[in-house]
Amino acid sequence: MGSQEKVETIESREWYLAAHAPEGVPTSDHLKLRTFSISLADESIHENHVVVKILYISVDPYLRAIMTGIDDGLCLPQFQINQVIFSYGIGRVIRSKESNYSGGDFVPSPVMPVAEYSMVQPSQLRFKNIDPGPGIPFTDYLSTLGVAGYAAWVALKMIGNPKPGSNVFISAAAGGVGMHAGQLAKLKGCNVIGSTGTDEKVELLKEIGYDDAFNYNASESFDAALSKYCPDGIDFYLDNVGGKMLEAVLNHVNHKAHIVLCGMISQYNKVWKERDGIRNLLNMVGKEVKMEGYLMSSLDHRFGDFTKEMETYIKQGKIISKHVIYNGIESFLESLGSMFSSSNIGKVLIQSRNKI
Incomplete structure (x- = not known):
């Protein structure tokens, strides 16, 4: 009788909208953190999906505007009650059932869940892989190149x-x-x-x-x-x-x-x-x-041109970036509130502290 394969399960945390916030800075009454499990067993991963460890999340003012529950002119879909909050982010693939992605790939996404880990479809990812190379840190992919x-x-x-x-x-x-x-x-x-x-x-x-x-x-x-x-x-x-x-x-x-x-x-x-x-x-x-x-x-078709030009500026030292980095996914509420207090200098990011 062979030994039974051990199924590896990851505990992850994610932020979701508990209540719409039509006015004022959102609080813990509106945004809450919950825990869930992701199994890394092959049979548990959906076909053509990848499991990513989320490394960095971008915190931007527009997120506030789509938590009101009111369509007031921005023309972006509002977050719904109990929906996971998503933003621009960078993750590392740790399991893949999609032929174009392999474990270890670094992938940016404009709709990355504000979480520690997630199972995502390739359509949610902007590139197959990113390779910062000399002079381009990961954080620049969510600021200068984001x-x-x-x-x-x-x-x-x-x-x-x-x-x-x-x-x-x-x-x-x-x-x-x-x-x-x-x-x-x-x-x-x-x-x-x-x-x-x-x-x-x-x-x-x-x-x-x-x-x-x-x-x-x-x-x-x-x-x-x-x-x-x-x-x-x-x-x-x-x-x-x-x-x-x-x-x-x-x-x-x-x-x-x-x-x-x-x-x-x-x-x-x-x-x-x-x-x-x-x-x-x-x-x-x-x-x-x-x-x-x-x-x-409306202008996504120019993103490639933008990336090439800005990468050149970065490498030539003609464009520099400043970041405020909050540690841990639990800091999302604080980092979002900071956008409205004049306390930040530069691009606000969250760096996840997940261990795997």
């Missing part, structure tokens, strides 16, 4: 495309998108000004190439700050904030200015009736201003 870098690249290269010498203003400039957008604008030969929430972040922006920056929390008003730091007006504005900052910008735009709307983090925690209205839209008429929003999902 959603933050791509959002900045699309805004600067495909939507706005400011000309050399243009006066560019970027809000939330020390965040993941803003950092990359400012550096890309400088590579295009623009004069770049940023706004951020602390003096420390102002200095960092200058270090990575911004011509100047201001701390909006220390300014008399947004209008006064823009008069001081953008005396020649604004030709291109990348809006990551919305609300009162957008209204102030409309008082300083030049003729034929272009405003690209990437996000509105100042408004995500408010129900739409309480969000800040923009009172001076008439400025757009008199100055023939173009305002345009975008979704990266």
